[in-house]
Amino acid sequence: xxxxxxxxxxxxxxxxxxxxxxxxxxxxxxxxxxxxxxxxxxxxxxxxxxxxxxxxxxxxxxxxxxxxxxxxxxxxxxxxxxxxxxxxxxxxxxxxxxxxxxxxxxxxxxxxxxxxxxxxxxxxxxxxxxxxxxxxxxxxxxxxxxxxxxxxxxxxxxxxxxxxxxxxxxxxxxxxxxxxxxxxxxxxxxxxxxxxxxxxxxxxxxxxxxxxxxxxxxxxxxxxxxxxxxxxx
Amino acid sequence: xxxxxxxxxxxxxxxxxxxxxxxxxxxxxxxxxxxxxxxxxxxxxxxxxxxxxxxxxxxxxxxxxxxxxxxxxxxxxxxxxxxxxxxxxxxxxxxxxxxxxxxxxxxxxxxxxxxxxxxxxxxxxxxxxxxxxxxxxxxxxxxxxxxxxxxxxxxxxxxxxxxxxxxxxxxxxxxxxxxxxxxxxxxxxxxxxxxxxxxxxxxxxxxxxxxxxxxxxxxxxxxxxxxxxxxxxxxxxxxxxxxxxxxxxxxxxxxxxxxxxxxxxx
Numbered sequence: 001x002x003x004x005x006x007x008x009x010x011x012x013x014x015x016x017x018x019x020x021x022x023x024x025x026x027x028x029x030x031x032x033x034x035x036x037x038x039x040x041x042x043x044x045x046x047x048x049x050x051x052x053x054x055x056x057x058x059x060x061x062x063x064x065x066x067x068x069x070x071x072x073x074x075x076x077x078x079x080x081x082x083x084x085x086x087x088x089x090x091x092x093x094x095x096x097x098x099x100x101x102x103x104x105x106x107x108x109x110x111x112x113x114x115x116x117x118x119x120x121x122x123x124x125x126x127x128x129x130x131x132x133x134x135x136x137x138x139x140x141x142x143x144x145x146x147x148x149x150x151x152x153x154x155x156x157x158x159x160x161x162x163x164x165x166x167x168x169x170x171x172x173x174x175x176x177x178x179x180x181x182x183x184x185x186x187x188x189x190x191x192x193x194x195x196x197x198x199x200x201x202x203x204x205x206x207x208x209x210x211x212x213x214x215x216x217x218x219x220x221x222x223x224x225x226x227x228x229x230x231x232x233x
Numbered sequence: 234x235x236x237x238x239x240x241x242x243x244x245x246x247x248x249x250x251x252x253x254x255x256x257x258x259x260x261x262x263x264x265x266x267x268x269x270x271x272x273x274x275x276x277x278x279x280x281x282x283x284x285x286x287x288x289x290x291x292x293x294x295x296x297x298x299x300x301x302x303x304x305x306x307x308x309x310x311x312x313x314x315x316x317x318x319x320x321x322x323x324x325x326x327x328x329x330x331x332x333x334x335x336x337x338x339x340x341x342x343x344x345x346x347x348x349x350x351x352x353x354x355x356x357x358x359x360x361x362x363x364x365x366x367x368x369x370x371x372x373x374x375x376x377x378x379x380x381x382x383x384x385x386x387x388x389x390x391x392x393x394x395x396x397x398x399x400x401x402x403x404x405x406x407x408x409x410x411x412x413x414x415x416x417x418x419x420x421x422x423x424x425x426x427x428x429x430x431x432x433x434x435x436x437x438x439x440x441x442x443x444x445x446x447x448x449x450x451x452x453x454x455x456x457x458x459x460x461x462x463x464x465x466x467x468x469x470x471x472x473x474x475x476x477x478x479x480x481x482x483x484x485x486x487x488x489x490x491x492x493x494x495x496x497x498x499x
Contacts, residue, residue, distance in 0.1 A: 010364035011250050011397040053396060056250075056403035058365045061335030089252040089363060090282035091330045092338065115253070118465050123283035126330040133332060153427035159456050163465040186433045193392040193435060 003034065003080045005071060006045035007098055008088040009057050009064045015047035019195025023048055031076040044075050061093035068097050082222075089123075091130040099134045108222050109139035111179065114170075116146055116162035121170050128174055139221050140177035142214055143167035148184040149206070159184065180214040182207050237303055238346075240353035241275070243494060244381040246372070246410065250397030252363035254389045255418040257285040258464060259454075259486070260360040262479075263385075265471040266487030268314045272355035275306060277345060278319035279372050280362035281331050281338050287321040291467025297322045303348035318349045335367035342368060346375035356490075363397075365404040373408045382494075383411035385451065385486075388442065389419045391435040395442050402446050413493065414449035415439050416486060422456040423478055451489055452482045 006014035015021050018037050025048045026033045034042030046057060046067060059067075077083070085102075088094055099107070110131050114124040124141070131138050143166055148157050162169075171178040185207040191198035199208055238244070247260045257280070264274045278286035287293040290309045297318070298305045306316035320331060320341065333341075351357060359376070362368055373381075384405050388398040398415070405412050417439025423430050433456065443450035457479035463470035474480060 010366055010400070011252070013393050013397065016393055016396055054399050054403050056365050056400040056407065058370065058404055058407060060339075060367050060370060064366065091332045092282055093334050093367075096332065096334060117461060119257075119285050119288060120253075122288060122327065123285070125328040126282070129328055130330040130332055133330065148422065148431075148433065150424040150427060150429055151431060152429035153424060155424065155426040157422070157425060157458060159422060159433075159458055159461060161458060161462055161465060163462070184433050186431055186435070189391045189393070189434050 001040045001079060001081045002042070003077045003083045004041065004043045005075075005083060005085045006043070006047065007068050007071065007085055007094050009046050009059065009067060009094065011088060012045045012047035012050075013192075014043060014045045014086055016195060017192045018043055020048070021053075021195065025049060028076070031074045032070075034075055034077060042077065042080075044071055064093055065097040068094060069101055072101050091126060095130065096134070099136055107136060108225050109137035111139050111218060112141045112176075113144050114141060114167050115144055115160045116158070116166040117160045118164040120160070121164065121167065124167075125170065125174065128176060138176050139218055140179035141167050141171050142179050143181040145184050146181035177217075179217050180210050182210040182214070237348065237350050238357070238379045241351055241357045241379070242355050244357045244359065244376060244379060245413065245490070246359045246361060246376075246381060246384040247387060248361050248369070248384050248401050248405070249363055249387045249394075250365065250399070250401035250404075251388065251394045254363075254387050254394055255454075256363070256387050257289060257360050258460070259385065259387050259416055259418065259483075260358050261286065261289045261464065262460075262470060262483045263487055263490070264315055264356075264358055265469055266484055267356055267490070269471055270487065270491060273314050273353065275316045275318070275349075275351050275354045275357045277349065277357060277359045278317065278321065279342050279345060279359060279368050281320050281333065281341065281368065282362060284319045284321035286317055286319050286360055289464050289467055290315070290317060292317065293321060293327065293467075295322060300350055302350040304350065306349055306351060316351065316354075318345060338367050339371040342371040343375050346372065365400060369404065370408075373410060377409075381410065383413040385413050385490075386415045386448075387418050388415060388439045389434045390417055390432065390438040390453075392438055394434075395438040398439075398442060399446070402442075402448070412446075412448045413490065414451035415443040415446075416451045417453045419456050420453035425458070449489070451486045454479050454482045454486075 023035045034044045187202045247256050295307045306318045309315040388394045419434050455478050459477040460479040
């Protein structure tokens with residue numbers, strides 16, 4: 001049973017990617033109902049609260065924090081195995097607030113996404129430091145857009161070149177696990193735009209096996225964690 | 234009262250609703266192109282959490298100094314034709330995270346707008362983080378008395394990006410910021426081995442959005458590994474790679490901005 005919470009208040013992408021554009025949130029006695037993609041996948045995003053795709057959410061920090069609190073407090077998620085929180089870029093209000101508000105509930109950890117080039121890594125190192133600062137465990141780093149194989153000649157191009165060793169080198173230096181590398185695949189963007197599951201649409205893509213390996217590693221981390229917690233109890 | 238922006242002819246903002254679409258890249262290449270046309274350019278980097286501009290000019294190790302009128306911007310070279318201000322220059326260690334809530338960010342942005350001694354500039358380009366929040370509201374409000382010329386919006390071609398940039402257009406309208414046009418970045422990739430073009434991030438979304446919104450379309454910039462490499466190394470792509478695939482559209486964007494200026498003055 002999975003819950004996906006989108007706290008990117010200014011740029012909520014999750015509804016479109018899940019094929020849920022235009023859906024609205026319903027209220028009931030027990031709170032806000034998530035929008036369900038399938039019986040076991042519920043989603044919440046500010047995107048569902050906006051009436052037009054042109055509506056901009058021009059809010060300063062405190063108002064964004066208020067909505068994030070509501071999402072956590074008032075959404076009736078039910079019994080959930082995994083709550084995944086998608087965040088905007090940065091190390092600011094949304095990030096501080098989500099860590100603060102979830103502190104009582106215990107966060108398993110953070111998955112950090114980067115692309116291979118130094119311009120991206122230099123920001124991701126800051127994000128890793130943010131996690132250390134707020135005592136958020138790091139499950140690991142994913143190197144996205146990692147190389148492109150031309151569909152015609154099958155040669156690989158490093159469109160976003162790992163000039164300083166990519167995520168691999170950074171993870172070595174910072175002693176953080178590298179969960180995997182996902183190559184560029186035009187089908188990924190297409191599936192997201194159409195709101196379809198890339199994993200179902202392109203089961204044979206190298207990107208699909210990358211995703212699946214990464215997901216498996218995340219699940220193993222969470223299972224280990226759970227086991228350790230139970231031992232303590 | 235001193236006015237550090239008195240010598241600045243035109244203020245341009247580079248915005249996007251979406252992260253990772255290439256705002257800093259477009260800001261950098263626009264500055265380099267304008268410099269090539271003989272203009273003096275400044276870049277104000279108001280991305281406080283992820284300041285990318287210093288590295289793109291290979292000046293990430295430089296420090297900022299004070300003078301009587303405020304902060305002296307960092308010059309990119311002895312030519313002094315491009316100057317920069319970024320929180321990147323103020324960090325003790327490059328990996329230090331700036332973990333600030335809105336009010337603290339707003340205070341620094343106000344300072345950045347008022348207290349940098351830019352001197353005489355033809356263009357001040359303001360590079361922003363993604364979104365429509367504190368940084369954006371504060372920057373536009375602080376710049377309002379200086380009448381910014383307008384905003385360039387950057388998107389990648391696919392719908393997920395365009396969806397956020399639509400909201401940025403609304404932001405501009407609500408804040409009274411003139412929209413100079415939309416750039417569709419990462420638009421297609423030509424394989425250097427076999428010349429096959431693949432639309433990795435789809436194609437056409439930026440152009441369609443411009444049409445739909447009734448704003449100028451400034452052009453498509455393709456994915457260009459030489460451009461990515463130049464940015465990594467802080468090199469002048471416009472000077473060194475005029476034959477590369479991203480050069481013509483980037484030069485064209487700068488030309489449209491310049492044409493817009495001369496139209497305005499006539």
